[in-house]
Amino acid sequence: MATADRFRAAVDNRDLAALDDLFTDDIRFYSPVKFAPFEGKPLVLGLFGVLLRTFEDFRYIGEYTGAAQTSGDGASAPSAVLLFRARAGGRDIHGIDLLHFDDDGRIKEFTVMVRPQSAVQALGEAVRSGLVADGLLPASADR
Numbered sequence: 001m002a003t004a005d006r007f008r009a010a011v012d013n014r015d016l017a018a019l020d021d022l023f024t025d026d027i028r029f030y031s032p033v034k035f036a037p038f039e040g041k042p043l044v045l046g047l048f049g050v051l052l053r054t055f056e057d058f059r060y061i062g063e064y065t066g067a068a069q070t071s072g073d074g075a076s077a078p079s080a081v082l083l084f085r086a087r088a089g090g091r092d093i094h095g096i097d098l099l100h101f102d103d104d105g106r107i108k109e110f111t112v113m114v115r116p117q118s119a120v121q122a123l124g125e126a127v128r129s130g131l132v133a134d135g136l137l138p139a140s141a142d143r
Contacts, residue, residue: 027044091119
């Protein structure tokens with residue numbers, strides 16, 4: 001089974017242990033509400049714990065696979081784009097997850113894009129509250 005399929009199954013089953021097996025130790029997660037990425041498996045797994053609690057009616061509705069450039073040197077890596085729909089903070093969300101894989105097929109980079117703007121704001125507030133509640137982000141941290 002391809003990594004993207006294993007990832008989808010882990011999300012569908014809310015299985016953090018399965019996600020742990022799919023991420024590189026130095027994974028980077030690019031959020032639609034924060035400029036700097038979340039870095040490292042412990043923080044990204046903690047973030048996924050919050051996301052899995054925050055999203056309502058989360059479902060993947062499509063997938064595209066291929067390769068994408070992931071660095072300034074022109075090198076490309078196998079990638080997948082997963083389209084999803086969900087609700088959070090009372091808002092309907094349309095989004096994509098962009099996954100880049102390493103040579104072993106593990107997820108090394110993860111980017112989320114979400115629309116509309118009102119959903120981005122609602123999601124950002126809900127996730128920030130969850131990260132603070134879980135001790136992954138100080139209450140006074142910049143947004």
